[in-house]
Amino acid sequence: MVKFVKLLAVIAWLILIFTASQMQLPTPDPSHQPALFDYVFDKDMHALLFGVLAFLICALLIEWKMPQWRVFYFAAFFCFAYGITDEYHQGFVLGREVSYWDLLFDAIGGTFGAATYFLFSTKIHKSS
Numbered sequence: 595m596v597k598f599v600k601l602l603a604v605i606a607w608l609i610l611i612f613t614a615s616q617m618q619l620p621t622p623d624p625s626h627q628p629a630l631f632d633y634v635f636d637k638d639m640h641a642l643l644f645g646v647l648a649f650l651i652c653a654l655l656i657e658w659k660m661p662q663w664r665v666f667y668f669a670a671f672f673c674f675a676y677g678i679t680d681e682y683h684q685g686f687v688l689g690r691e692v693s694y695w696d697l698l699f700d701a702i703g704g705t706f707g708a709a710t711y712f713l714f715s716t717k718i719h720k721s722s
Contacts, residue, residue: 600654607647608676614643615680618688640696641703644673648707656715666708673704 677700684690
């Protein structure tokens with residue numbers, strides 16, 4: 595039952611990312627330069643969304659008794675691969691564009707999310 599709930603959490607998070615990517619944004623005025631805050635917030639959101647995804651994937655895969663290093667690399671790679679499909683998808687959404695910077699922050703977030711899972715799980719097991 596725990597595996598099923600964790601699988602549902604991963605699927606729900608994938609749907610959340612897809613839905614957020616599908617939201618149409620107003621077409622920007624070419625003469626308007628986005629504020630630094632908007633740029634940083636956008637990259638932070640990419641890292642956060644994909645970091646949580648990696649964390650959830652690690653929590654799911656560890657249930658199958660896979661080696662930790664394999665879970666870590668799979669979660670990070672999956673986030674990168676899903677980031678590629680996410681950016682490709684955004685190329686077809688009005689007001690969105692493909693951004694390699696977004697993909698980079700997807701990968702960074704996925705890597706940090708997987709690392710965070712193992713840092714927390716190691717500390718919890720040591721204190722038990």
